[in-house]
Amino acid sequence: MKLYLAFLFCFAALLLPGGELPDRAALFALPGWAPAPGYESSGNETIRGIFYDGLPYRGKPTRVFAWYGVPAGAKGKLPAIILVHGGGGTAFRYWARLWVERGYAVLAMDTTGGVPRNNGESGSDGSIHHPQGGPGLGRVFRDTGLPPQEQWPYHAIGAVIRANTLLRSFPEIDPERIGVTGISWGAVVGETAVSLDSRFKFAAMVYGCGFLGRNSSWKKTEFAKMPPELVERWVRLWDPSSYLAGDKVPILFCNGVSDKHFRPDSWWSTCRLVKPELRYTALRVRMGHAHPPSGDPPEVAAFADAAVRGGKPLPRIVSQTPKSVVYDAPVPLKRAELNYTEDSGDWTKQRWKIVPARIDREKQIVTAEIPPAAAAWYFNIIDERGCIASGEIEEKK
The missing domain is CATH 2.60.40 (Immunoglobulin-like)
Structure with missing residues (x-):
């Protein structure tokens, strides 16, 4: 317990650029959890829905929906992975199933304060807001002038870090073999989360990057509508470029060279923030932008296996x-x-x-x-x- 409190104190002492982050210890607190009625496992499948405690929003408690599953008949301590969906997505059961079949315990949450509209069985499924959910992704830019704890990225980042803490408390999980993969906005959130939470063993981030105010699909849309001081505040608070220089977790970055949202100049600037010995990069020509299978290139599973299951590491460009x-x-x-x-x-x-x-x-x-x-x-x-x-x-x- 003393070591855990010391760990929380160290993170609480670190403030966001500008010193605006609320009590950081709340991000790492062990959340309570309970089964989600109506989202039970079916047949021989071991994946079921749960709710775990999110961060308070406007003075009220919140709950995060997630699919949690383990391989059938698994014995011993398991490696685990957290799955962070992209914009327009939700907690995907089919994605969780993919990783359970790969031999991992899985937690796939909805970061937008909702539950799956159609059970998360396809990449086209969306989120229905839950009465006890936090803010949705649609508010990611419009709330920039509000206190950080009332903005979507804070709650999404908290959902990822709290998921890590929750998994580490489960007796079937090896706490030293937990990783995370994020897609699109899930990667933007994930890159910041792993920069704050060095307990992760690996991180695989697809599409999403930082330097969004420099070049991205939002520079001429959302950012163009905002006063310069709010653009600067959003970047300071939530852009991964404000955090990744302090990253201590091995990260795989994957993207398409013509991605319409996350441009290669901003993407490479993001990659360069991470120490070379922790950085792996895969940039494809003609890569679609979507949830799996497009958002699950082969490097992700190989990278995870190398980190926690004794697999062969990925190739790397040295110079x-x-x-x-x-x-x-x-x-x-x-x-x-x-x-x-x-x-x-x-x-x-x-x-x-x-x-x-x-x-x-x-x-x-x-x-x-x-x-x-x-x-x-x-x-x-x-x-x-x-x-x-x-x-x-x-x-x-």
Whole structure:
């Protein structure tokens, strides 16, 4: 108990930039929980709905809905993963089922104060607000002038950190083998959560990034409607760029090079905040933006298995020049590619081409001649599992 209180004290002493975060100890408090009526497990499936205590909202207690499941017949302490959905999503039962089948205990929560509209059985399912839920994602920008504890990101981040504390209290869970994966807005929330909560063993973040005020789909929409001081406040309070420099958790970042919401310049700036030894990157050409299966590239499961189940680590780019990369690949490479575009300007409208690159397996170097018309380019290496590691984007000077 003394160690736990000391842990909470250390986090309570850390304030958000600007010192505006309410009592941080509340984020890490052990939440109460109870079964969610009407969301019981069915058949031989071990996944069931629960409610756990969220953070107070406008002076009232809140509850967070989540699917919780463990592999059938599992013995011994289990690895666990927390699943954080993206915008328009909810707690997805089908996503929880996917990870239970991979051998993990799973907690997949609804971060928008609701419950699944259609039992979370498809990526198109949405959230119905619950009377005891907190604020919804639709208020993510409009409430920026309110106290932090009345804003959606605070409650979403709290739901992730409290989920970690809750899982660590379950006797079937190994508290040293808990990770988190987030998709889109779930990744924005997750990147901040793991920067605050170093108890996580790994984090896999798909699409979502920081520097949203610099370049994102919201720069010319939501941010354009806000006074500059509120834009600055939102970035200071909730943008992952305000936190990731202090990250101590290994993070995998996945994205598509033409993603319309999270642009590659902002995405790479986000990745660079994390220490190189903790950072893995996978940047695809022609990657859709959606919940699983699109939002569950093969790197995520491989990264999780390497962190908590003794699996082989992902490949990694160690260093690079404009015409080459040096790599490390615990699983042999299947191929290497140079991805390039002849377009400039808006990242979302650029057309990318893929050409083979040369692999020197003895020196662990990948090289390619850069097409004269290329305006920007980067290398991908792909191992025999189909897992990608990406170099940084180079641009013609």
